[in-house]
Amino acid sequence: MSNSPSKIEPLSRVFRDSFQVREIARRFGTPVYVYSEELLEEQADEALAFIEAPSFKVRYAMKANPNANILRLFQRKGIEIDASSGDEARRAIAAGIPPGNILLTSQIIPQEFIDLIRQGVNYNACSLHQLETFARFSNFIGTRDISVRINPGRGSGGTKRTNTGGPSSSFGIWHEDLVKVMDFIRRYSLNLRRVHTHIGSGSDPEVFKKTCRMSLDIVARFLYGGFPVTTLNLGGGYKVGRMSYQESVDMQEVGSFVKKQFEDFQRKIGLPLRLEIEPGTFLVANAGAIVSEIKDIKRTPRYTFLITDTGMNEVARPTLYAAQHPITVVTRRDKNPFKKTGEYVVSGRCCESGDILTPSKDSPEELQPRVLRQAEISDLVVIGGTGAYCSGMPIAGYNSYPAAPEVLLRKDGSMDLIRERGTLKQLTQNEVKVI
């Protein structure tokens, strides 16, 4: 197989060793999501060190992994929240996040947005319609402070589907509509406090830097127009390599670039400007892994398939984007001392040919076998890099498989269940019997 990577990926850093993987499988069953408290904290510290400035703020894009314990872990670190829907905002409040620490940036106006803003949630208008609706209700809401998300005209994502800037993206208000935004804000006597841009997930750091400058130009236009913007939020999207051959963004390098841009801006304009960023992937992706079990092994003249008890139900990214995740076989016992290898296509358990964990990186429709440790039925398989957009973005309930549990590996080596395994009853309890 000419296009198969020959390098075996190391075991995810979430685990101390393969004994720990086996213990988790024994205690909690498979499939199971596992997160490392230590790695989550490490990532939080690195994000908080992006730039050194007292007014600098990190918001966690909770869509990446909305488990309440993870929200509270980041809250303890002084990280606030980016919520993408009214329900996410409510979920964060229920987890104990103060409403004033939440910025709500949603594609649609949440049904109870007035109530959320009244509670103190900050609202980021993502369209002219959203801005006008906020304006019309501002007397009831009790605040005229508003933030606007602008599409700066350029985007960048790890894939086209995660690019959220430029003319092919509906996210935010198109940058050429600034005059309309200004008209609204004047007409309804709103206070524009924050400008927000987010150009995509897994963005190219060079494009991010360019759009940082473009975003500062947008802030300058508002300031010159007489709108006292105090904050620029540059969104998230910081690239994270999950496979050992993939590169991760150098946060310090990008941070010092951004810091310099802000300093130059302040020198020119004569006003201080606060910076916010809102990473999701960066904070959680490599702090999470899935432990699953090989349930079957099947062969065709072309491929050997490992059929696991996980797949698109728990990790949709390979099916959606041909995302590459490190996969490691952990044998049930320490047999195979010669560390023999094999070439395998790793498959999920669903009745769906797209349920493949090893697609070609160019297309979710093509298979790309991986070199793995030689495997047998009942061996374990660890899927790394699954802390972000996995448990929170599942293809849930397909084939009636209930949601997998989540476990937090504590710094002292103990293990806490932070979400129980779902049940079949939960999948069917809202059905209404009419036949």
Ligand SMILES: Cc1ncc(COP(=O)(O)O)c(C=O)c1O
């Ligand atoms: C508005 C906004 N902010 C932040 C993020 C987080 O992006 P990432 O997880 O790539 O850091 C997203 C993700 O789509 C987003 O839409």
